[in-house]
Amino acid sequence: MNDLRVTASAITAATGTVRLTAAQALVRYLAALRADTGLADVGTARLFGGVFAIFGHGNVAGVGEALYRHRAELPTYRAHNEQAMAHAAIAYAKAHMRRRMMACTTSIGPGATNLVTAAALAHVNRLPVLFLPGDVFASRAPDPVLQQVEDFHDGGVSANDCLRPVSRYFDRIMHPEQLLTALPRAIRVLTDPALCGPVTLALPQDVQTMAYEYPEAFFTPQTIEFRAAPPDATQLARAAAVLRDAKRPLLIAGGGVLYGLATEALRAFVETHAVPVAETQAGKGALPWDHPLQQGAIGVTGSPAANALACEADVVLAVGTRLSDFTTGSHSLFAQAKLVNLNVNAFDALKWRSVELIADAKAGLAQLSLAAGAWKSTTDWETKAKKGAVAWRADIERITGKRDVALPYEGEVIGAVQRTAPDSATRDIVVCAAGTLPADLHKLWRTATPGGYHMEYGYSCMGYEIAGGLGVKMARPDREVIVIVGDGSYLMLNSEIATSLLLDQKLVIVVLDNHGYGCINRLQQACGGAPFNNLFADSVQGRSGAPKIDFAAHAAAMGALAENVKTIREL
Template sequence: MPLETVPTVRLTTAQALVRFLAAQHAERDGIEQRLIPGVWGIFGHGNVAGLGQALLQAARTGEADLPYHLARNEQAMVHAAAAYAKMRDRLQTFACTASTGPGSTNMITGAALATANRLPVLLLPSDMFASRVPDPVLQQLEDTRAGDVSVNDAFRPVSKYFDRVSRPEQLIPAALAAMRVLTDPVETGAVTLCLPQDVQAEAFDWPVDFFRRRVWRVGRPAPEPAAVRRVAALLRSAERPLIVAGGGVVYSGAMAELRAFAEATGIPVADTHAGKGAIPWDHPSAVGGLGATGTSAANALAAEADVVLGVGTRYSDFTTASHTVFAAPDVTFANLNVARLDAAKHAAEMLLADAKSGLAALAEALEGWSVGDDYRAEALRLADEWRATADRCLRLGHGPLPAQTEILGALGEVLDDADVVINAAGSMPGDLQMLWRARDPKAYHVEYAYSCMGYEIAAGVGAKLAAPEREVVVLVGDGSYLMLSSEIATMVAEGLKAIIVIVQNHGFASIGALSESLGSQRFGTAYRYRDDESGLLDGDVLPVDLAANAASLGADVISANGVAEFREALRKAKANPRVTVVHVETDPRGPNPPGSAWWEVPVSEVSELDSTRTARAEYDAHKRHQRHYL
């Protein structure tokens, strides 16, 4: 029809965006669901009269179903959106709106986390005036090199798609492009649409079709038959193959296919943080976490593996132990991945496909083939040996303060298989990868691509919204807690039940141990008064009361002294319908699980300190085993 007869509706840019987002859906395997079920936001100048007004109008009139959630910190709301997307297999996420200036730039860390983890989040930072009439506006960056640069340009390197909507009609292609990236398993991550504050409030005659119900199909790319044959031939030639299961197995929903493939072929399965639970911890093929914080079983098998099949893994430096864990001189890789970037790593034979369809095709191509009985028996023996070691770590009897591993042991005794454990930073991710016994991949929620301190409590909000039927348990050290505990108030306001376990050791236990191993003597890693004589922060312990702090934010609080009290506190917390914080102190020097691999952190090449010179000698020794996989 002629353009002048195309049906239109007059709305502001913000009102149009709200109506558009409410009409977007994602579909995979015939199941449709809302792509953007709601918006997180903190209002200030820049969005209060734009998106704020639009969301209020939608709620009052019913013209668009897009619920609003109030966060307490802009970084935290992006973490909540990312955690929600992770729990929902990247098929749903939230939009996040913030005010001009610091409100918006506070979201950058969350954007980096989402993109590093390849999790979709939609960011709507408010921007300076497109008209540039009130110039410079409050909180505007004045760049002497260019007139169109704002602080929001800092989102560019951490976003998978970035656009600035400087005229209302630009929203149409920008919004459609945003949905395309959010629903692309290869390209997904943070998507940023900068919205100048005057444009948000500007009216335009929008084509009605812009607001029609749209379904974005998330397909399952099938593998090329020739590539399947090549990878199958490589595996048939192997005597000591190993599977590395990554997050792609989980997001694809390929857990059953992975188990069936491992059972048929006898290939042992090691996992990454993102892949933990893809195969149950006690499955005969499971050998546990791989790499710098991996199990002795997985790392021993990796050291002698001749063919490594990576499934949905991006091979982080922790997974490869900084390129030292795969030690066989002639080790060869085959990578099944939907992303060419990851499929090509380590000069691998590439199998570009969705994990579910790719594993099914490989299973068919390898029908009748299996590893030798001796190799199966060796993998079982190594896994059993590690489980005995883990049992000892989880029940140490350390005192007077318990070791962190004992807290994890008590937690594992009380929680059910479907209860979600969330963590991101400090020493706990390493302990969890080695010791946590996951049967359900959604029950293990450790963010370790960006390992962002402060993620945990905010992620608890997102995880609980995504899976209200599950118990959500946030594991957070005092370091992360002090960085970002504000979303406890959000949990209370939203009526979200979660258990928050604060493990207090008066400092940064992980970095303290790392500092000591690198010859830096735990410098700057403890929460202490400054000592008048030394001039350093090594005086008495600070009188910080995290339990009282949590209570002030509206949570119920239980303080536990020792493992037995902690175990009982957890049971009470599970029975409590409200947000409950369980506070327990641990020994920062408590024994860690025995390591069996390396992680590269450079040590000073010259030093006046004996401790640093010793650490450098150890570093040089490890470097000799490092290699490119070619």
């Protein structure tokens, strides 16, 4: 009998080794990875589109030197804020439907903890990003070093431990050899459709520069193929049986439809079975805005057409959605309906006591259609859905078509922006995240292409918008990227305007100024509270009063072309 056991030393002898520092090995490994994206306009490309870096004493000597070596195949981009550069990296991955991504490296201390908000954003939205923060010395010889957090009860704690609860995978590399197992695990999480999310590899400063004899084979270029899980036969039969009994079905399309590249499968399913479609914030664009069965936005920020059908549906087929409170109306919008939940993630598929169908959206919809056979919704339901869609599209035109208004509302601004280009629905990508704008954009923005609507509404993070727009533009340089943002979010994080100019990445930024946090001001009063501490006018002020901010002048100071407008016609 042949002995198939092979020792690590035997592999090393057979394949050869290369002496590298841990940082050099990490960067070389990332640079060698490619991805079969499945995206028609991208094809096979490098998995990592680059690395955002803000150097400090915790990463410049190790990771910085390694990035310089590989700057041709793995470009390094300078940013102005760690949270912002992480937002840009996350947006880059979202714009690539999670098929390409970026890494971010920081120093220890504040550089690392500035990543925490962005990590939470990626965690909630199930989006891949690789964080490479510097860490304290593994040897502890010079402790405490600059910016080191000292825990009085645990000598192994550093500031990077803040990233543990908001990382899908976390590892602290205490020896160069650990990269041989940590890196494949990290890539698996980043590219797995069910596990996908942020990964943190904390890199102690001394370990970054430690040398090790790595197997040459470890750096052999490899191409990532994205897994598409088929449905289980038993679950499929159960879900199909529920559908065949349905007379008034409604399909809710979530982000999983886009990430699973399932838009054509979705169209085929709804047209074959006459099922109206409503879209979540993450799923908007899964079906063209003017498709006869497209009901528009669902939930708290939803359209009258979609929500009316949701209240009457006897079966709801949720595809690739987390079923958040804004989608379900806190479980009140379609509580009467049976729920079939098609999701690649078992955690999501079992929500709300649903009939679960754990599968990739594309494969799941195709197989479910076959299993449903000749089943269709009733003629009355299909007719009602199509009439509702026509009426809602007329409402969109009425709301966005207004031009002569003394004080523009968000709907009129959205209309004016889209009228600037006759092909806006196929060319433009709108980016937003927080405030009142997501509600109006969800209902009123018209897109005919997957990815034409880029909304971060899982974490709804103020400050994501401009940095996110930069990441989208880097991913989609051929598209017009339009960031629509309120004054509150703009003031929170606008530094990447300078980065967009540095990188020659054009953004169109529309700032709506209502002198404060207008969305929460309205909510505050709707809940019975007095207007307090949201608008400048309702806040404590010094002798000079509220600031009179010239946003155009501010952007111009960073090099942008900017102007103030007061009316829709000026816009």
